[in-house]
Amino acid sequence: MAVTIVHVAEQAGVSPSTVSRVISNDSRISQKTSRKVRKVMDELGYHPNMLAKSLVTNTTHNIGIVLPRPADELFQNQFFSEIIRGMVAKAASIHYDILMTTGSNAEEELKAVERLVRGRNVDGIILLASHKDDVNISFLREEKFPFVLVGRSEDFSDITSVDNDNIAASQAITRHLISLGHRRIAFVSGPFDLTVSKDRLDGFSKALLEAGIPFDRDYVYESAFTPESAAQITKHILSLATRPTAIITTDDVMAFSIIRTLWNNGLRVPEECSVVGFNNTSLAQMCLPQISSVDIGTYQMGQSAVQALVQRIKGEGFEQARIIIPHQLIWRDSVQVPAE
């Protein structure tokens, strides 16, 4: 069996409590004792058992993150790997680890959360991709368990969350396109049940409104975050009597697929149709033409999320309800003034 704190204690001729205090740098321990104990710890190759420690302190230094349900699909999106990258980096720097779990459906997902929370496996939880009536949120609130949401909750306004101002971002894009002279602008949204989709659509329609352009439902589409889905919608757009001169999407992957589909059908981008993406993934600047997009500070969102969560866990600092990561419009080759 592994060497425990009592072995060290015996060997050093002190009590386990003293060893424990040495480990935690308790000020009451004398220099001499501390040195002596540390020496023994080294000799014996002692390493504290975190489980035992966790059990008594009720603290694990683990942050749970629940991958969105159709993890399979969403993870393909660079957005997710990017945000997780930010989380892991930040967590590691403050000595936390990231515990990832997922469920293949809503029920399993909640079960997983329950398991983590009530099994005391994590100190806090980060929720990704919020939608309306998220049962996880209700559960966590009820349990008064520390958590932060990436995105915005439609149901509760007092939840610590990390988000962009998606409405403003989307509005700004649309404004810019309008200022270029575009009047017929299509909007290819991600799944409507996602709050982020709603917000972006919201910003879009606001910009139209303020410019006095009628909001045309036929120019609004719902797509999955997949190339296939976007391609299909694009084909439909191509079949329209009066085509839009610009298309705004909710993610670079969709933007890319749209561009490709247009291209394959003989429509040049941006000459015959402008396209703008979202999230500013590396894809946006890699492809040809480079895609105009919105940098939403994905990596930073990940970092901020764990930072905010840890603050909540420790009960320190202000419990700022909403942290807004600034966005930035990146204009690239996929946009220009309309042809006609």
Add this chain to the structure above:
Amino acid sequence: MAVTIVHVAEQAGVSPSTVSRVISNDSRISQKTSRKVRKVMDELGYHPNMLAKSLVTNTTHNIGIVLPRPADELFQNQFFSEIIRGMVAKAASIHYDILMTTGSNAEEELKAVERLVRGRNVDGIILLASHKDDVNISFLREEKFPFVLVGRSEDFSDITSVDNDNIAASQAITRHLISLGHRRIAFVSGPFDLTVSKDRLDGFSKALLEAGIPFDRDYVYESAFTPESAAQITKHILSLATRPTAIITTDDVMAFSIIRTLWNNGLRVPEECSVVGFNNTSLAQMCLPQISSVDIGTYQMGQSAVQALVQRIKGEGFEQARIIIPHQLIWRDSVQVPAE
């Protein structure tokens, strides 16, 4: 304080051991008692404390995964998110969670592994991106701690690992290019210290050898897994007196960057230069021209790694040392017969 097993026991008029046995479906418990206890558990909203359980069973149901050191850089690569996706999916399906950690340098990385292992935070570990003299491997071997390696170890042959036959894959690509008529083929490799890079280069040179084409060191380059690095190398290639007619790379991102750089300098792909990638990320089929690549079953590797690890943990099944995931060459638009 949360409700514990003894509360349940008291309420149900049995002993804690009985409750524990009910939970684990011990066959010795009578139907009647079981029902009674379960009812009380429900009423009280009891949920076992996993930490306590872990402490006594010495089992956590967590799998540790150590992100490669420059996690920042590598994670950008779709390969990583894809393989992790496979791991999480598989792990969730067999009721394991994934605990991710990382370190910003080799020393920190080892420290993180030590912490996980000796702190008994995980039941096993998956190592990514193996290179020569990996201290993590030595440590884990010494500790006799269950782990599997994604990739191949140059130092030890008896390590359970999940890998492709990179030599064969690379060789097959090269052969095919040769059969198309290419004679001057450049090889843009990932970092040389990675085993996977060595293997792919190895397959490349083997194919040249068997075709009687001299191996030209000036046609072999070392690149980081970044577009910038690949672009720089491409510029150098463009400056060569006799340019290659085809370029093989070790990853799609690099392939993409190469194509773009060639294009920007007036060289058409595949007409004037063929390019082939590796890993068959979604990028490969999304971009224009679509990139010929090698599907190495990344997602499946993630799944297999978890499966193999859990088998090792449970000590069941054969401890097959090396699991080889089959690869598949995907020929797309970026390759054709050489111009001259």
Add this chain to the structure above:
DNA sequence: ATTATTTGTGCAAAGGTTTGCATAAACTAA
């Protein structure tokens, strides 16, 4: 009716820490 067997449950130890409180030792002040 007695013994042997099966079935269901409880006792108590073990797992490795942390920490409030008590105490011993050393020092300071009178």
Add this chain to the structure above:
DNA sequence: TTAGTTTATGCAAACCTTTGCACAAATAAT
């Protein structure tokens, strides 16, 4: 010296389970 402080350490309880072993009750066999 005596009392009062400070400093350094130890004791033992608590955290919540699991599990080997013992035991009692019920059933079966003689």
